[in-house]
Amino acid sequence: MKINVLSEELASQIAAGEVVERPASVVKELLENAIDAGATRVTIRIEDAGRSLIEVSDDGAGIPSDELPLAIARHATSKINSAEDLFRIRTLGFRGEALSSIGSVSRMMIVSRNADQPVGARIVVEGGRMVSTELIGSVVGTIVQVRDLFYNTPARLKFLKRDTTEKQQIDNLVTRYALAYANKAIHLEEDGKAVLRTSGNDEHRDVLAQLYGVELAGQLLEVVFEEDGIRIDGFISPISINRSNRKDITFFVNGRWVQDAALMSALLKAYQSYLMIGRYPLSVLFIELPPEDVDVNVHPAKAEVRFRQPDEIFTAVQRAVRRALMAYSPVPQLSPAPWRSQAWSASPVVDGGWSSGAAVFPGEPIQPEQSDGESPPATTEHAQFAGGIPLLRLIGQIGATYLVAEGPDGLYLIDQHAAHERVLFEKMQRLKGNIPSQALLEPLLIQMPPQSAKIIQENLRVLREIGFDLDEFGSNSFRLSAIPALFAQRDPQAAIRSVVEDFEEDETPLQGMIEEKLIARICKRMAIKGGSVLSTEEQHALLRDLEACSSPRTCPHGRPTMIHLSVDLLERQFGRRGARSN
Ligand code: ADP
Numbered sequence: 001m002k003i004n005v006l007s008e009e010l011a012s013q014i015a016a017g018e019v020v021e022r023p024a025s026v027v028k029e030l031l032e033n034a035i036d037a038g039a040t041r042v043t044i045r046i047e048d049a050g051r052s053l054i055e056v057s058d059d060g061a062g063i064p065s066d067e068l069p070l071a072i073a074r075h076a077t078s079k080i081n082s083a084e085d086l087f088r089i090r091t092l093g094f095r096g097e098a099l100s101s102i103g104s105v106s107r108m109m110i111v112s113r114n115a116d117q118p119v120g121a122r123i124v125v126e127g128g129r130m131v132s133t134e135l136i137g138s139v140v141g142t143i144v145q146v147r148d149l150f151y152n153t154p155a156r157l158k159f160l161k162r163d164t165t166e167k168q169q170i171d172n173l174v175t176r177y178a179l180a181y182a183n184k185a186i187h188l189e190e191d192g193k194a195v196l197r198t199s200g201n202d203e204h205r206d207v208l209a210q211l212y213g214v215e216l217a218g219q220l221l222e223v224v225f226e227e228d229g230i231r232i233d234g235f236i237s238p239i240s241i242n243r244s245n246r247k248d249i250t251f252f253v254n255g256r257w258v259q260d261a262a263l264m265s266a267l268l269k270a271y272q273s274y275l276m277i278g279r280y281p282l283s284v285l286f287i288e289l290p291p292e293d294v295d296v297n298v299h300p301a302k303a304e305v306r307f308r309q310p311d312e313i314f315t316a317v318q319r320a321v322r323r324a325l326m327a328y329s330p331v332p333q334l335s336p337a338p339w340r341s342q343a344w345s346a347s348p349v350v351d352g353g354w355s356s357g358a359a360v361f362p363g364e365p366i367q368p369e370q371s372d373g374e375s376p377p378a379t380t381e382h383a384q385f386a387g388g389i390p391l392l393r394l395i396g397q398i399g400a401t402y403l404v405a406e407g408p409d410g411l412y413l414i415d416q417h418a419a420h421e422r423v424l425f426e427k428m429q430r431l432k433g434n435i436p437s438q439a440l441l442e443p444l445l446i447q448m449p450p451q452s453a454k455i456i457q458e459n460l461r462v463l464r465e466i467g468f469d470l471d472e473f474g475s476n477s478f479r480l481s482a483i484p485a486l487f488a489q490r491d492p493q494a495a496i497r498s499v500v501e502d503f504e505e506d507e508t509p510l511q512g513m514i515e516e517k518l519i520a521r522i523c524k525r526m527a528i529k530g531g532s533v534l535s536t537e538e539q540h541a542l543l544r545d546l547e548a549c550s551s552p553r554t555c556p557h558g559r560p561t562m563i564h565l566s567v568d569l570l571e572r573q574f575g576r577r578g579a580r581s582n
Pocket residue numbers: 029033034037058060061062063071072076077078079092093094095096097098099100141142
């Protein structure tokens with residue numbers, strides 16, 4: 001093929017690919033434009049996950065009617081003028097690419113009126129071609145309407161994920177900006193339904209309360225830090241509040257949401273030794289530094305930045321977070337006391353509760369559940385195998401985390417958390433379809449960020465089937481009135497939250513798998529933790545319950561519940577065997 005100069009249209013479609021990857025990128029660009037225009041209220045309307053409509057309207061400065069055609073031209077911006085400006089950027093936009101990119105892959109209409117002008121103007125663009133422009137009456141501000149995104153780039157269209165995923169991306173983005181710009185009233189509506197509505201009263205905690213509920217928001221620690229021209233504000237969770245993934249960790253640098261591995265590791269370092277491996281804090285940090293110290297022109301989507309003095313920023317983040325953590329006395333952890341009181345409380349334990357009667361009389365042999373009247377296995381020297389592991393003689397607990405037991409063939413170390421997880425999981429599975437629930441004394445209201453609320457909504461039916469009496473209650477909140485009796489007196493809120501915590505964004509589990517996954521997640525969260533001192537009765541009960549499991553050797557997530565040191569191994573280790581030296 002010989003060398004051709006690409007048509008203007010094709011060139012702009014290629015450029016658009018870098019800026020507009022999916023509906024959420026359109027929302028991001030339009031929202032940033034509204035913020036740059038000094039808007040105090042921004043309303044975002046989405047239909048069909050942004051496929052058919054994305055509309056962003058603001059009460060900002062507006063675009064003068066004679067400049068409207070320029071606004072949609074490539075590399076046309078009012079935000080910078082010269083190369084030096086690139087290093088003192090105070091606006092979110094500066095590349096002059098967004099409107100032209102969006103316009104080249106959709107049908108776009110902009111209505112805008114500048115405060116100094118008596119009327120507004122409207123411009124319509126289709127696939128990068130200007131279709132019409134006219135003066136019309138309108139209020140001060142700007143409305144950008146984007147319809148049929150990617151209608152002329154079918155390949156792009158095919159890359160879009162299912163609606164839930166695309167919506168999650170949008171929710172994620174808008175909630176983060178709502179947090180960062182608490183001084184703006186930001187309103188997100190999806191298919192006619194309000195998903196998020198902030199008041200713009202500049203109270204970050206109010207926005208956090210909307211996302212995570214008043215109680216959790218109230219427990220977040222405030223970060224206030226300033227050193228050597230670096231300012232860090234925001235909120236971090238105390239160590240008692242943590243997550244199984246990093247999704248609730250957000251960084252803004254000079255008002256820009258950035259994903260930065262180094263900032264992330266600085267934050268995690270600050271929490272190191274406070275959190276268990278695999279647990280992450282919840283945090284939102286706003287970092288402000290002189291614009292000349294940060295290069296924002298790294299990527300067309302502007303999601304990455306480069307720092308002139310990275311080490312200083314990272315040290316500052318670590319210090320800011322450490323200080324905030326130290327300044328507050330730790331909030332009491334849930335374990336171990338609450339667990340003990342619940343497992344052994346005299347509450348009417350429904351069958352399947354793991355504090356079975358047997359536990360109260362540790363000496364007595366325990367009948368595996370549903371053994372259909374068979375005689376209980378004898379605990380003799382030649383112990384029978386109870387469902388995969390031999391009957392074990394409890395020796396005790398070490399490190400408040402492991403049980404030590406003797407079997408006919410050696411020593412067993414049992415991880416109490418993994419073991420309990422397995423026990424709960426099998427009990428739930430066995431009772432499936434008929435899991436007894438226990439009403440809460442008072443129904444509990446659980447508030448969630450929109451993206452999490454959606455996951456719960458989608459799984460309401462399954463959750464009800466496994467014993468949670470849960471209803472939608474206003475936007476993004478739920479009323480929990482009963483939980484599986486198996487978890488009586490555990491933190492009911494934590495059970496529900498565990499469902500959304502581990503949910504991966506693009507997860508599309510097969511319908512049949514969802515229930516099992518949910519159950520596994522919840523059981524993991526509800527299981528006794530390592531570090532909880534157990535009474536002898538509790539240790540016995542756990543061991544008996546584990547023996548009754550059909551796959552006692554691993555937790556539902558596949559981690560081992562026990563380590564076996566066989567007599568053979570012990571003998572070899574002690575040099576009693578092999579060398580014929582005894
Ligand atoms: P950039 O934001 O990088 O300047 P855009 O393509 O996003 O580029 O926008 C081009 C120009 O259109 C902006 O520089 C600004 O002058 C104007 N503009 C876009 N959106 C708005 C808005 N919501 N309110 C006022 N002006 C806007």
